[in-house]
Each structure stands twice: as C-alpha cells, then as structure tokens.
Amino acid sequence: MTGYDLAKVFDRSVEFVWHAPHSQIYPELRRMEADGLIAAESLFRGRRPKRVYAITADGRRELEQWVAEPSVPERVRDPQRLKTTYLEFASYDDARRHFRVHLEHYEIWRRRWASHVEQLADRATPLLRRRLAAEGIGDPEAIVAYKVHAYRGMVRQAELEVEWAREGLRLVDELEAEARKPSPVPGAERSSG
Amino acid sequence: MTGYDLAKVFDRSVEFVWHAPHSQIYPELRRMEADGLIAAESLFRGRRPKRVYAITADGRRELEQWVAEPSVPERVRDPQRLKTTYLEFASYDDARRHFRVHLEHYEIWRRRWASHVEQLADRATPLLRRRLAAEGIGDPEAIVAYKVHAYRGMVRQAELEVEWAREGLRLVDELEAEARKPSPVPGAERSSG
DNA sequence: ATGTGCATGTAATCAGTTACATGATTCC
C-alpha cells in the first residue's frame, strides 16, 4: 500500500482501533524502509511517482515477534473520567453537557464498530478480502475470529460508555433536584425513607 | 501539596484515573507557578526547603473553565485490541498469553478501582476528607457522587476487559481444537450441526 | 552502615498534533 492508502485505513476507513495522521505515517514509512522492514516500489503514472510499500521477510519476522510478546496495558490516563471527578466545580448544565458529549461520541462509535463487526463476519471488508485471497496464509477462521473478537470488545466498551453517560445525566438531575429542596434538618433523614 | 505528594497521588496512591511521573510533575508545577495558577511556600525543615503549592484565584478560575468545557474523547488508540487483530500471526500459546496478561492486569485494577469506590462512598480517602473538611465548598453530596460515578465507570471497564479476555482464551481453545481436527470435506458442514 | 522513604530536579529521546506546503488527476 501507499502512505495515502494507509492514511485512509487509519483515518477514514474501517480500521478503528488505531489512529495516525499522514504526517506521522510518511516519515514512519521512510524509517521502516531504512530499517529494511518494508520495501517500496515507485509507480509512475503520469509524472510524479507514488511509493507502493510491501512487507519484507525481515518485516514479517518483526511482526511475528510483536504479536508473540504480550504488551502490558499502559498506565491509565482517562481525560473524561478525570474531569468527571471534578464536576462539582461545574454548573449542573455544564455537567450535563459533559455527559451528553460523551454519550453522543460513543453512540457514533458504537455504531461504527458494530457495523464493522458485521462486515468482518461477512468477510466483506476490502482488506480482509485481500488477506483471505492471498495464498499460504494460515487458518482463515482464525484471521476472521480474532478481528471479530477485537472489534466486539470495542462495541461493548462503547455500550458501556453510553450507559455510563446516561447514568451520569440521571445523577446530575438527582443532584440538582436534591439541591433545590429546602435544606433538611440534620438528623431528619432518619424519619423519612 | 508538594511535587512529591502529587507524585504519590498520581502514582502509588488512590487517584487512579491519571498517571504522571515526577519528571513531568516538577517542571509542570514550575510552569503553573510562572503562569500564576499556583503559588508555592517554601518550608525549611532541617536544611533543604520543600515547596508546598496551593491553588491561586487565577488557578481556580482556570480549573472552573476546564471543567465547564466538555472535552471530546480522543481518537482511539488501543494497543491490546490492535494486537488482537493480528493474533493469527502468533502461536496459540502466545495468543493465550496475550489474553492472560490482559486478564490479570484488569483483574488487579478492577480490585483497586472497586476498593477505591468503597473508600469514596465511605468518605474515607485522605484527599476527600480534606476537601469535605474545607469550608465554603459546595454540595458535599455532589463532590462524592461525581467521584463515585467516575470510578464506578473504571470498575465496569475493568470488568468488561476481564470478561473479554476470558472469551479470548476460550476462542483460542476453540480455534486450536478446530485446527487439530482432520480437515473437513468442503460442503460436509451441512450434514452435521 | 544500610536501606527506605522524603524531596527535587535535569537531559535525551520519542511519540503525536497541528499547521504549513505543494502539486497531479479526475469528475462534474
């Protein structure tokens, strides 16, 4: 593939587990080429060449090493959850806006990931078709099954976030209703449930 | 607090939604001081001073602005899920190891987050006690409720990851069992369920 | 004396974002 193709895959297309802008992709491709992990063929159509990359034997070995070693999950850094922790500094409306943005974001992504899972299960994505059409690749069941499992994980994550945001909205409503009530006499909360 | 105190809070203590090493904290504190968001008091005990920071009025305003504007979640970048997508390049044992590491990691964090939720609900964490003891702060219910909600989100995320990893392990077992079987005659899958 | 915890930094490097920059081709 070319850098441009990759940018599409990362950005607009279906590979929704990793994002990278083209400004990161092009230099990285050059670095990988210099390291011998990929090789480019320059195609001239019209005047300017485009560089079509393919993996080398060394690159394949590197890829296999990478999948073989389990990567330890990174230290948590969750901007949304961090901000939630300090929502008492915001107005009720701002707090609601916080959860609504979260909800809408993950609702969109839930749909994207879900439809991608369907496409994978149907073996309908261009990349997957290419992989399955190639010869000498291992178990086609495994190729599909691992991807489906990965993206199902993303779908569930999104579902969780949508639900969590909904509960957040309900929480804000409750806190606001509670705050509007006349302040209770200390100790009085025992008498009424 | 001092930079050291903050590093503890970020690193070893209970604030499990954001991580930062001290090498990032100290310069950042100096920058925030230069910007007038925090002010330091140098305490001399023995010989070397330690710098105890407190938020300023400007800093408080900045904090309120930060919580008021909803932050749009970042583009997805999920190393574990990415690797899962290419597990067909790994051996079954390496694939299992991948999911086991994931499982153990999130099992540990699930426990941490869950016990933190309990502590928050009991108003038992040192930081929360300090906040609630301070005067002129708003609704104590809200202070606790938002934090509990945030950390409950983390607990559920961890539960999801644990379950997802378990299913991953089952998937690898199935794929391996399937691969060990004599290769089926094409079309034969119709006759037996 | 030795190790643990308190306490504060710097330096080199890497990863990632945003903006700047260009030009060809193809479709309407």
Added chain:
DNA sequence: GGAATCATGTAACTGATTACATGCACAT
C-alpha cells in the same frame, strides 16, 4: 473552470518516557 480526491511531504511544538543525578532524615 473548479472541486474533490489522490499523493507526499516538512516544521514547530507539546506531551510523555526513561534514565541520570543528588541529598537529607530516620529507623534498624
């Protein structure tokens, strides 16, 4: 002719990691 898409880069900056570096206080 103009817009969208193909196609490839660089530059400045910010955020984050890893390693290097130092020194005090206190308990065993």
